Amino acid sequence: MSDSTDEVRSYTVRLELVDEPGELLRALEPIADNGGNLLSIFHERGNVTPRGHIPVEVDMEATPERFDGIVDALRDAGINVIQAGAERYSETLTVVLTGHLINTDLSDTLSRIQERTDATVTDLSLSAPEGTEDASSARIRLATEQNATESVMGTIRDLAEEKELRVIEPLAAGGEL
Amino acid sequence: MRLAVMGAGAVGGSVVELAADYGHTVTAFADSQSAAVDADGLDAAAVLDRKEQDGTVGDERPEDALTAPYDVLVEATPTTLGDAEPGFGHLRTALERDRHVVLANKGPVAERYADVRALERESEGTVLFEATVGGAMPVLSTVDDFDPEHITAVRGVLNGTANFILSRMGAEGLGYEHVLAEAQDLGVAEADPTFDVDGTDAALKGVIVANVLADNGTEYTLEDADVEGIQDIAGSAIELAQEEGRTVRLIAEVAEGEVRVGPRLVPANAPLAPTGTRNIVQLETEHAGRLNISGRGAGGPETASAVLADVGRLDQ
Numbered sequence: 001m002s003d004s005t006d007e008v009r010s011y012t013v014r015l016e017l018v019d020e021p022g023e024l025l026r027a028l029e030p031i032a033d034n035g036g037n038l039l040s041i042f043h044e045r046g047n048v049t050p051r052g053h054i055p056v057e058v059d060m061e062a063t064p065e066r067f068d069g070i071v072d073a074l075r076d077a078g079i080n081v082i083q084a085g086a087e088r089y090s091e092t093l094t095v096v097l098t099g100h101l102i103n104t105d106l107s108d109t110l111s112r113i114q115e116r117t118d119a120t121v122t123d124l125s126l127s128a129p130e131g132t133e134d135a136s137s138a139r140i141r142l143a144t145e146q147n148a149t150e151s152v153m154g155t156i157r158d159l160a161e162e163k164e165l166r167v168i169e170p171l172a173a174g175g176e177l
Numbered sequence: 178m179r180l181a182v183m184g185a186g187a188v189g190g191s192v193v194e195l196a197a198d199y200g201h202t203v204t205a206f207a208d209s210q211s212a213a214v215d216a217d218g219l220d221a222a223a224v225l226d227r228k229e230q231d232g233t234v235g236d237e238r239p240e241d242a243l244t245a246p247y248d249v250l251v252e253a254t255p256t257t258l259g260d261a262e263p264g265f266g267h268l269r270t271a272l273e274r275d276r277h278v279v280l281a282n283k284g285p286v287a288e289r290y291a292d293v294r295a296l297e298r299e300s301e302g303t304v305l306f307e308a309t310v311g312g313a314m315p316v317l318s319t320v321d322d323f324d325p326e327h328i329t330a331v332r333g334v335l336n337g338t339a340n341f342i343l344s345r346m347g348a349e350g351l352g353y354e355h356v357l358a359e360a361q362d363l364g365v366a367e368a369d370p371t372f373d374v375d376g377t378d379a380a381l382k383g384v385i386v387a388n389v390l391a392d393n394g395t396e397y398t399l400e401d402a403d404v405e406g407i408q409d410i411a412g413s414a415i416e417l418a419q420e421e422g423r424t425v426r427l428i429a430e431v432a433e434g435e436v437r438v439g440p441r442l443v444p445a446n447a448p449l450a451p452t453g454t455r456n457i458v459q460l461e462t463e464h465a466g467r468l469n470i471s472g473r474g475a476g477g478p479e480t481a482s483a484v485l486a487d488v489g490r491l492d493q
Contacts (some may be wrong), residue, residue: 008444037422039421039422040421061422094418094421094423094442095442096414096417096418096425096442098409098410098411098413098414125417125420125421127413127414127416127417128413129412129413135411136411136413137411137413137414137416137417138417139417139418139420139421141421166409168410168414168418168425168440168441168442169439169441169442170423170441170442170443171332171428171430171441171442171443171449
């Protein structure tokens with residue numbers, strides 16, 4: 001299957017769209033057409049940029065080569081690409097924590113991850129089917145600088161041990177195998 | 178080749194049943210209580226029938242199988258931890274007689290690898306153990322062909338029971354206990370599934386791979402492995418992973434001299450996320466990129482085919 005030149009990685013692009021019907025679809029087509037796998041779209045409808053545009057953040061998976069093609073295709077389509085994520089936060093790290101997340105102060109857990117590492121929490125999804133008193137699960141997505149994932153994981157492991165949480169780690173740095 | 182088969186479970190029985198098909202003769206067959214020995218070759222159907230009817234394979238003592246005339250001892254007794262007995266003793270007896278040994282039993286190479294290699298050096302016999310990692314899949318022979326020095330990491334899904342449970346939890350949104358009970362009803366999980374779900378079985382396989390990769394260097398045992406099981410994986414954790422195109426699998430990983438087994442997030446459509454009882458092993462090679470081997474990691478005839486493939490290698 002894959003070799004080292006076509007490792008799939010996660011990328012975030014920040015776009016500015018004109019507030020007109022069909023613009024979002026027009027922005028997503030070049031991504032799909034060029035082999036990107038869409039992960040999530042954050043459409044800030046209420047938050048208009050000074051130029052009257054709508055900021056949209058798109059997370060995707062692609063090989064580095066395809067990602068370059070996607071950014072070119074977006075620009076060719078006249079889409080305003082504000083930031084093509086790979087520069088600063090080049091790695092996306094997803095972990096799932098389980099245990100007494102709420103009783104052990106989830107927001108403290110998250111802020112300590114951010115304080116102790118150079119990672120930024122970009123997404124959080126919580127599932128507490130048994131209510132807040134019982135064990136629950138949280139999926140946390142972090143953006144981190146390249147090659148920093150191992151140290152970020154180390155911090156998360158330490159915090160989990162302290163708070164008696166279980167960490168389900170991604171398979172390798174970035175989890176993209 | 179003349180085979181002596183120690184162990185009359187699913188694997189040992191299948192070896193006896195299939196040996197003739199691969200051009201070999203079974204001259205001795207033993208379970209823990211009894212043995213059948215015939216230098217001219219046993220009647221496979223008759224001994225297997227007797228095992229099924231009576232619970233014994235013959236009228237002789239198990240020790241008689243070890244001293245019978247054979248070229249290869251097939252060790253298929255249950256894997257035990259610690260001193261790996263009685264499997265290790267059987268292997269020793271055969272090597273001291275300058276016979277070859279083919280293992281389906283993980284114990285000797287997972288718990289006493291250095292002892293096995295030391296005995297092998299003193300013997301004219303060779304020890305092969307393809308069947309101990311990934312059942313029917315040619316994992317160790319591929320490692321051997323590539324040369325362990327040119328393999329940087331090995332990772333895989335090496336326990337079918339744990340994989341069945343995790344993949345059913347993901348597909349059906351069911352809890353661990355529910356899926357485990359279902360797996361037991363289907364015969365996928367044993368009445369006591371501890372070794373499978375606490376990661377021990379996958380870890381033994383990881384340890385064997387680590388021993389082979391170390392290539393006569395460091396000896397690994399279960400104590401060197403970092404092992405976590407799947408018993409407390411919440412259904413909600415798998416659901417959350419799936420929302421982002423990922424899932425959870427029990428992965429055994431051997432890299433940089435470390436053996437690690439635990440539940441990990443993997444992309445849901447990746448080769449390392451097989452469904453059901455299927456196993457997969459991924460080799461990271463220095464010059465040939467990544468290589469995937471997948472297939473049936475357990476089962477009587479499947480594992481027996483790996484045993485008989487080893488016998489064939491000795492033949493050459």
